[in-house]
Amino acid sequence: MKLKGIPIGISDFKKMIEENCYYFDKTKFIEDVIKDSAEIKLFTRPRRFGKTLNMSMFKYFFDVKNADENRKLFKDLYIEKSEIFKYQGQNPVIFLSLKDLKFRTFKEMENYFRKLIIEAFGDYRFIREKLDELELNIFNKILKNEDVEDFKDSLKILSKCLYEYYNQKTVLIIDEYDTPIVAAYEYGYYDEAISFFRVFYASALKDNTFLQMGLMTGILRVAKEGIFSGLNNLLVDSILDKNYSEYFGLTEREIEQALRYYEIEYKLADVKDWYDGYKFGNSEIYNPWSIINYIRNKNLEPYWINTSDNYLIKNLLSTADEEIFEDLKTLFNYQIIEKNVSKNSTLVNLRSKKDLWQLLLFSGYLTIDRKVENTMSSYFLRIVNKEIHSFFRSSFIEDFSIKESVFYNMMQSFLKKDFKNYEKYLQSLMLTSFSYFDAAQEEKFYHNFILGMILSLDKQFYVSSNAESGLGRYDIILEPKNVVNTAFIMEFKVAKNEEDLEKECDLALEQIKEKAYDTKLRERGINDIAEIAVTFYGKKVRVKVSS
Structure with a gap:
């Protein structure tokens, strides 16, 4: 036949x-x-x-x-x-x-x-x-x-x-x-x-x-x-609803019939480990793209994960903090995490941590283990199967563990006031964390990028942004919780071309002094103050500190 x-x-x-x-x-x-x-x-x-x-x-x-x-x-x-x-x-x-x-x-x-x-x-x-x-x-x-x-x-x-x-x-x-x-x-x-x-x-x-x-x-x-x-x-x-849960993807009964038809049903347990695990409504679902490719090739390997560039996920992970990395490591170790998942979202709001977990869930990288009892929208989430686990290792964990190391070294350089190395690590992150098209002409884009990373120091500093001090509004101030430690004033500029990066740094440092942004710090008895200019052009950055 x-x-x-x-x-x-x-x-x-x-x-x-x-x-x-x-x-x-x-x-x-x-x-x-x-x-x-x-x-x-x-x-x-x-x-x-x-x-x-x-x-x-x-x-x-x-x-x-x-x-x-x-x-x-x-x-x-x-x-x-x-x-x-x-x-x-x-x-x-x-x-x-x-x-x-x-x-x-x-x-x-x-x-x-x-x-x-x-x-x-x-x-x-x-x-x-x-x-x-x-x-x-x-x-x-x-x-x-x-x-x-x-x-x-x-x-x-x-x-x-x-x-x-x-x-x-x-x-x-x-x-x-x-x-x-x-x-x-x-x-x-x-x-x-x-x-x-x-x-x-x-x-x-x-x-x-x-x-x-x-x-x-x-x-x-x-x-x-x-x-x-x-x-x-x-x-x-959506995958959270029950009415049409079995019509997208394949049920175990459908998989058994197909494997039996192609005379490979004895592989069912292995196939389950690799391609099962999705929970759509009340249905247990297999990935159909992977199943079809497996039936053709008869090799257990990742098929589905190579069919997208994952822009949205990588864009969110590019500024991930330590908490997100810890959650990713928990997932990678086949453990579950508890997250709130909204039923409604818009792309324009993809900025917060909850949006990352929602996106990973709806895009098929995570699945629901079970709903948290007595809650409206809290779920225990886990990695779906071996196919997705291999993807996390190759595309997220290894890639972003490297970035995490760069991030750690960058922040340590900042705290040590080693701004030459701080610039080097910041430049490295900018080259790998967002595309050329992300690099905006507005200072606000870069301001938020730096602020997101600076907030990781909130155990040691009171971090404030765009607040008044002296004769104007500074960009970012890190006020040490211990007044004997160093405070940091950061001012950002966007250059019109790469040659103007140095000049814009000088203008930023002059602005810090002319506007007396250190006023409130000195009123609080803080005298060790580092004044830092950070200027950007596309994916290029220059860091300079006042002498």
Whole structure:
């Protein structure tokens, strides 16, 4: 008997069925969604857990254009025997995948997005024969990429046109909705992207009377006051929820069936150690990408961890403090940590420690061991399995242990007033901790970067920032808790070019003296005061102390 093909990288439901690939039957998902009364549903799961394949399945199920052809795709699958199958081929479908919207500028992202919208309209260009003159004019303008304003309302316009042609409401599917938002966060046009998509989604999903159902996927949970502002008909289903927990990823029963089919079921215990361990709602879930690759290669090794650059996580870890490193080490030793995990967040707020644990959880690097009793949102978290453990070792623990060592040496140099070595270690951290695009032109960016590290000295110093003393407001002052020890006044500047770093240091030191920032320190009886200038240009830094 010829075995079914192994669907490596296939996320199109039709292609998978027609090419006779092994398919884990998730069509009961269709039944559950149709029975659910929520009009708009957002499913958030880690990458490579079957989101796109599931959305593709929904597209072919509802699609009215090719209803008879698509009906054959569901032969012998669960949904074919369900009473819900009567809804097959009943609705026009708009399907948008935003997975490739990873651009460095807002303009590039917007141009590609408009191309996707034009393609969606192009799929239904034949309906123009039934449009009135006004609708036809708008439809053609979008096809010709002529009117910017119409693009913000494009999905509502298209769903209205489809309703008038088919006399059926539209099913709207948007896959990987958050990819352009993450890219915008990484490359510095987050506010523009949020403003654009907030209007776009409001038009498409809020009070759209021509919409039968909206299905969306992504990795991150999003607060309603963020991109989906005012969208009261949105149901968000994440790994913390129970209703759809078994439809993303693979259950143990599905794994056993697949391994038995490919005659490798005797490896189940090893497979469990490597790729099991995810807790979605009440379901125990295996990583599907890793399982499929394992079945193909029959080698136990990390597969999933090499499919992303992990920008958001590395960005948060780049300024991690000692407490976070200790928690990471605890996890690495297969122990659990207790953390509060919010159900809602926005990328703009990814600054605090709780956001790191939330991101690691929702992205698939940690899983829930159990909920803390009698709490609203506290959970015991752990590393998922051996695959993720190997990733922590190679990408987090080893990398950031090196940085931790650099950080320790840097802070020791600071306390010893060895500012030559302090500059050397600070320069090293800047080169490895954030990208060129993180390096802003505003002093505030660098100020917060240094302040985050200086706060690690709060056992020895009272650390204050942007407070008044003398004739102005200093950047940072470290006041020793023991008045006989050294105090530190730090002033920051951003140079226009690398050659001006030294000059800006001199100006910063002059400012400290002219503004008498040492006034309050001396009033408190502190006389040993180090005045430090730190200037930046991109990822370059210069440190100078007053003589």
